[in-house]
Amino acid sequence: MTFLDHLFIVVFISLIAISALRNLRIVDKLAPVLYGLILIMLVRMSSVAYGGDVYLSSVSLDLLDFKMHWQFTALSWYFAIITVVAALASAVFMSGDWGRQYREQGGNYGMLQLALIVNVFSMILLLGSGDLLSLFIGWEFVSWASFLMMVLSPTKLAKKSAVKYIVYAMTGAMALMVAIVMIYSVNNSLEFKQIGEVFTQMSTSSQLALVLLFFVAFAIKMGLLPFHLWQAIAYAETPGPGAAFLGAISSRMGMFTIVLVIVQFIGLGGLKQLGISFVNMQTLLAWVAALTTIIPTYIALQQHDAKRLLAWHGVGQGGYMLLGIIMFDSIGSAGGLMHVLNHASYQAALFMTVVAVMYRTGTSDLNKLGGLVTQMPLTFLVMLIGIIGLAGLPPMNGFVSKWLVYRSLLVNGQPLLFVAAVLGTLGTILSVYKLIHNTFLGQLRLEHQNVREVPWSMLVPMLGLSIIVFITGFMPGLILPWIASVQESVGLPVIAHHLGGIEYAKGGLDMIWVSGILFYGFGVGALIFYFLGGKSKRVHQYDNYAGGHFLTSDVRYHYSNNFYPGLMHLIGGWYRGSFKWLENSIVSVVSFFSIFFENIYRAKQPVMLLLIGVVLALFALYRNLGVGA
Amino acid sequence: MNALHLMAELIFMPLIAFIVGMMMVLMMRKIAARLQRRIGPPFFQPLYDIVKLYGKDTQISHGLIHDIGIIMAVGGYIGAEILLPVPGMEGIAAKGGVITLSYFLMIPSLGMALGVGQCANPNGSIGISRALTAMLAYDIPFILVVFGAAWHYQSTSLIGMIEYQQMHQWGIVEMPLLAIAGLFALQGMLGKQPFEIYIAPAEIATGPMVEMSGKYMGGLFVMQTFQLYTAGVLYASLFLGGGTSFLTLLPKAFLVVALPMSIAFMFPRYKTEDVIRILWKWPVMLALISLAFIL
Numbered sequence: 001m002t003f004l005d006h007l008f009i010v011v012f013i014s015l016i017a018i019s020a021l022r023n024l025r026i027v028d029k030l031a032p033v034l035y036g037l038i039l040i041m042l043v044r045m046s047s048v049a050y051g052g053d054v055y056l057s058s059v060s061l062d063l064l065d066f067k068m069h070w071q072f073t074a075l076s077w078y079f080a081i082i083t084v085v086a087a088l089a090s091a092v093f094m095s096g097d098w099g100r101q102y103r104e105q106g107g108n109y110g111m112l113q114l115a116l117i118v119n120v121f122s123m124i125l126l127l128g129s130g131d132l133l134s135l136f137i138g139w140e141f142v143s144w145a146s147f148l149m150m151v152l153s154p155t156k157l158a159k160k161s162a163v164k165y166i167v168y169a170m171t172g173a174m175a176l177m178v179a180i181v182m183i184y185s186v187n188n189s190l191e192f193k194q195i196g197e198v199f200t201q202m203s204t205s206s207q208l209a210l211v212l213l214f215f216v217a218f219a220i221k222m223g224l225l226p227f228h229l230w231q232a233i234a235y236a237e238t239p240g241p242g243a244a245f246l247g248a249i250s251s252r253m254g255m256f257t258i259v260l261v262i263v264q265f266i267g268l269g270g271l272k273q274l275g276i277s278f279v280n281m282q283t284l285l286a287w288v289a290a291l292t293t294i295i296p297t298y299i300a301l302q303q304h305d306a307k308r309l310l311a312w313h314g315v316g317q318g319g320y321m322l323l324g325i326i327m328f329d330s331i332g333s334a335g336g337l338m339h340v341l342n343h344a345s346y347q348a349a350l351f352m353t354v355v356a357v358m359y360r361t362g363t364s365d366l367n368k369l370g371g372l373v374t375q376m377p378l379t380f381l382v383m384l385i386g387i388i389g390l391a392g393l394p395p396m397n398g399f400v401s402k403w404l405v406y407r408s409l410l411v412n413g414q415p416l417l418f419v420a421a422v423l424g425t426l427g428t429i430l431s432v433y434k435l436i437h438n439t440f441l442g443q444l445r446l447e448h449q450n451v452r453e454v455p456w457s458m459l460v461p462m463l464g465l466s467i468i469v470f471i472t473g474f475m476p477g478l479i480l481p482w483i484a485s486v487q488e489s490v491g492l493p494v495i496a497h498h499l500g501g502i503e504y505a506k507g508g509l510d511m512i513w514v515s516g517i518l519f520y521g522f523g524v525g526a527l528i529f530y531f532l533g534g535k536s537k538r539v540h541q542y543d544n545y546a547g548g549h550f551l552t553s554d555v556r557y558h559y560s561n562n563f564y565p566g567l568m569h570l571i572g573g574w575y576r577g578s579f580k581w582l583e584n585s586i587v588s589v590v591s592f593f594s595i596f597f598e599n600i601y602r603a604k605q606p607v608m609l610l611l612i613g614v615v616l617a618l619f620a621l622y623r624n625l626g627v628g629a
Numbered sequence: 630m631n632a633l634h635l636m637a638e639l640i641f642m643p644l645i646a647f648i649v650g651m652m653m654v655l656m657m658r659k660i661a662a663r664l665q666r667r668i669g670p671p672f673f674q675p676l677y678d679i680v681k682l683y684g685k686d687t688q689i690s691h692g693l694i695h696d697i698g699i700i701m702a703v704g705g706y707i708g709a710e711i712l713l714p715v716p717g718m719e720g721i722a723a724k725g726g727v728i729t730l731s732y733f734l735m736i737p738s739l740g741m742a743l744g745v746g747q748c749a750n751p752n753g754s755i756g757i758s759r760a761l762t763a764m765l766a767y768d769i770p771f772i773l774v775v776f777g778a779a780w781h782y783q784s785t786s787l788i789g790m791i792e793y794q795q796m797h798q799w800g801i802v803e804m805p806l807l808a809i810a811g812l813f814a815l816q817g818m819l820g821k822q823p824f825e826i827y828i829a830p831a832e833i834a835t836g837p838m839v840e841m842s843g844k845y846m847g848g849l850f851v852m853q854t855f856q857l858y859t860a861g862v863l864y865a866s867l868f869l870g871g872g873t874s875f876l877t878l879l880p881k882a883f884l885v886v887a888l889p890m891s892i893a894f895m896f897p898r899y900k901t902e903d904v905i906r907i908l909w910k911w912p913v914m915l916a917l918i919s920l921a922f923i924l
Contacts, residue, residue, distance in 0.1 A: 371749060373692070373693075373694055373747065374692060377693075380694075384743075388739075391739075392732070393732055393735055393736055393739065394729065394732055394733065394736070399732060403728060403729065403732075406728055407728065407785065410728075410776060410779055410780065410785065413780060413924050415773060415776050415777070415780075415917070415920050415924070418772070418773075418776050419769060419772065419773055419776075422768065422769065422772045423769065426764070426765045426768055426769070427765070429735065429739065429761065429764075429765075430761050430762070430765060433739070433742050433746075433757075433761060436743070436746070437742075437746040437754065437757075441694065441743065441746030441747050441749075442746055442747070442749045442754060443749040444749075500724075506783060506784040506785065506786060506789055507726040507727075507779075507784055507785030507786040507789065508726075509724075509725070509726065509729065510724040510725075513721060513724035513725070514712075514724060514725050514729055517708045517711045517712060517721060517724075517725075518704070518705070518708040518733070518736070520639060520707070520708065520711070521643075521703075521704035521705060521706070521707035521708030521709075521711070522700055522701065522704035522705075522708075523704070524643065524703075524704060524707050525699075525700040525701070525702075525703035525704030525705075525707060525848075526700045526704070528703060528848075528851070529696060529699055529700050529703070529844060529848060532683050532844075533683040533684075533688065533843065533844030533847065534683065534684055534685055534686060534688050534843055534844060535688065536688035536689065536690035536696070536843070536844070536845075537687075537688060537689060537690060538690050538691075538692065539689055539690070539691065541691065541749040542749075543689075544689075544691070544748060544749065544750045544839075544840050545750065545752075545834070545839055545840065546750065546751065546752060547752065547834050547835070551749070551750070551751075555751075557751035557754065563758060564758050564761070564762050565758070565901070566758075566759060566762045566900065566901025566902045566904070566905065567762045567765065567901070567902070567905060569901075569902040570902045570905050570906060
């Protein structure tokens with residue numbers, strides 16, 4: 001028995017235990033303990049993340065003439081630890097008062113717990129896959145597990161978006177299966193390393209088809225353009241902590257497989273040889289990534305609902321991950337990989353703050369909130385740390401990974417991609433300011449005067465995550481060894497790092513210094529503010545200057561539509577929903593054909609069809625016999 | 630770098646920035662006055678203003694975040710000054726580089742936005758919406774300029790860029806179009822006409838500053854001194870060869886800051902959408918053409 005077997009056993013036992021006990025109150029206390037155990041199992045395997053050997057599972061399944069097996073590489077471990085920490089935080093978050101309220105409101109709490117552990121189980125299974133067949137099985141498990149979590153919400157929209165998701169996911173699974181069959185048909189083997197070997201033996205058109213099939217499958221999971229439409233609404237409609245978990249890591253399984261298959265086995269050389277003149281596959285994917293950062297970010301800017309706003313940013317941030325990894329150099333790929341962890345940490349924290357606000361106020365509508373900072377200061381703090389991370393400003397961890405991506409684009413001489421990345425960041429700043437302004441700043445509504453801070457069971461995971469956001473920003477060197485191991489295991493150039501950041505010729509980054517300088521600046525700023533100035537007087541929120549008018553509780557000004565009117569005058573015309581139009585037209589075409597075939601199948605004159613069929617069959621038989629004779 | 634030197638940098642870099650920044654404020658007000666055939670304020674007027682604002686009896690606070698916003702606005706710039714190398718003091722600046730510096734410059738905007746948001750004044754929120762939109766507008770050409778300069782000098786460290794220019798030629802000679810694009814972005818960054826809608830004096834009652842009194846306004850005033858200094862020195866380091874001593878650096882920085890003010894009165898005040906339209910069109914185009922030459 002290896003450590004990996006222990007991990008699988010613990011995850012499986014957790015799955016059984018939670019599914020058996022899910023309707024009892026004890027599951028509240030049990031679930032966090034079980035995730036803690038899984039985490040311990042993972043930590044025992046941490047040597048793999050510091051350049052140690054790959055963990056192989058002693059379990060294998062014989063299937064026809066093929067042996068299906070599982071393994072844990074540095075890449076698997078890196079994604080697994082993010083998954084388990086996100087699950088642990090979500091489980092703690094829902095274990096206390098949130099879960100009680102959810103039950104009282106008629107939610108199926110037991111199913112939510114079950115959905116969470118099923119997700120963790122299937123993700124670990126996917127991450128541990130050792131060949132293409134186990135990868136495909138894990139992939140299917142993950143798709144259905146996410147679906148299970150999404151359909152828990154009672155709203156019609158949630159059900160609809162979950163179904164939409166599963167249609168997308170199945171399309172991706174088909175693409176993946178065709179790609180796997182293509183590989184199998186050449187060498188009759190499903191080992192990962194066959195991908196690289198088969199790829200070199202193929203003709204250019206088959207290579208192109210293979211890369212596209214793999215990419216489509218993975219891009220759908222990750223919500224990359226043009227397959228981004230399913231994700232945001234599906235995640236936003238998922239109940240509370242479930243959304244935090246899904247938003248943090250679920251769609252990053254697509255990133256995992258991109259690194260596992262495309263980066264590792266097809267590689268830069270493979271991508272570059274596919275293409276005409278200066279447009280090759282790498283350029284194409286880089287632009288897919290760039291547009292994925294821009295378009296969903298600016299869609300997020302127009303959202304009225306806090307959860308949807310965050311979910312759209314989740315789609316957008318996926319673009320940075322791909323943009324980094326597709327550069328194939330040490331800093332870019334490190335940035336892309338690191339962004340997975342960074343994004344998971346702040347995204348989970350941000351979703352939890354929104355759920356916390358919903359817990360107290362019952363809404364996440366940005367038109368109906370405001371001024372909550374005085375009532376929920378700690379939640380505000382978590383959201384502030386989270387949005388600084390999401391916007392990628394120093395000193396939080398989002399800055400480090402984005403810095404690495406920017407630096408890589410600079411080194412590779414990609415000004416347009418660089419501008420696209422910055423455009424995404426600036427759009428994010430605008431959008432997250434709207435989020436924090438409409439939730440926590442400005443006028444406190446009368447009906448929210450008695451709102452209190454959320455209980456500790458919810459605060460602890462939020463604060464824990466925001467500590468991760470800060471610490472991994474302050475000392476990226478805690479994470480960078482893991483990244484370096486991942487890079488080594490998939491054959492990318494390895495980043496040179498130290499505790500504070502990276503060493504790079506002509507301009508590195510040392511976050512300990514950068515954060516130190518920033519906090520020194522804040523300290524001096526605070527000294528100037530508190531000791532050099534007169535004493536300030538706190539006034540009531542309505543006690544302010546409004547050009548001769550008086551502000552009262554009737555005069556409300558929190559609005560989220562066209563929060564940036566100047567910008568919207570200019571770019572508002574671009575929100576034409578072209579992708580929605582495209583999706584709808586594909587749906588129409590497919591349903592047209594399905595109606596057509598359905599009508600043939602269930603035609604009014606089945607005898608007529610039978611006759612035609614028999615005649616055709618006889619004709620074919622006759623031809624065959626004739627040829628044979 | 631020993632501890633003493635470090636202390637000196639931590640203390641003197643922001644202090645110098647503050648003093649030079651106040652002189653720049655004075656210069657700009659003098660230029661504005663002379664263009665309008667006035668005499669303009671006396672030498673110590675910026676200092677008097679700051680002392681007066683900090684010392685006022687009426688200091689209205691709308692809550693902790695209002696205070697923290699001002700602290701972030703000033704503190705972010707103090708941090709940025711330390712990352713901005715000047716002759717004799719460039720030890721810490723090497724830890725960040727120009728990309729980090731560009732992102733540091735967004736922190737004061739975010740701080741100010743948070744502070745204004747907490748004031749619960751609709752006019753303030755409108756002002757912030759304009760200010761952030763303007764940031765989106767001028768940062769795109771600015772970041773292109775930074776990219777071009779970093780690519781040309783093959784370094785993201787400002788120290789490396791200055792060294793390159795002192796060995797070869799000034800950036801403005803080698804990349805004139807990029808330098809012009811930089812000046813364009815600078816006009817927006819400093820909030821001078823025609824890109825002044827979010828901080829225009831006539832818009833006080835409907836801008837971000839509406840609820841700022843006493844030391845809050847004073848904090849923003851201090852922030853402005855830092856902002857002018859940063860813009861001047863950064864531009865001088867990117868395109869005018871920096872300087873081997875303050876005697877060669879500061880005149881360039883003053884010149885850079887004087888330019889936007891000198892031409893400001895020729896323009897009207899543009900609407901926010903026009904600010905974006907212009908800043909995303911002309912300087913971006915210039916920068917892209919210039920990049921085509923550089924790359």
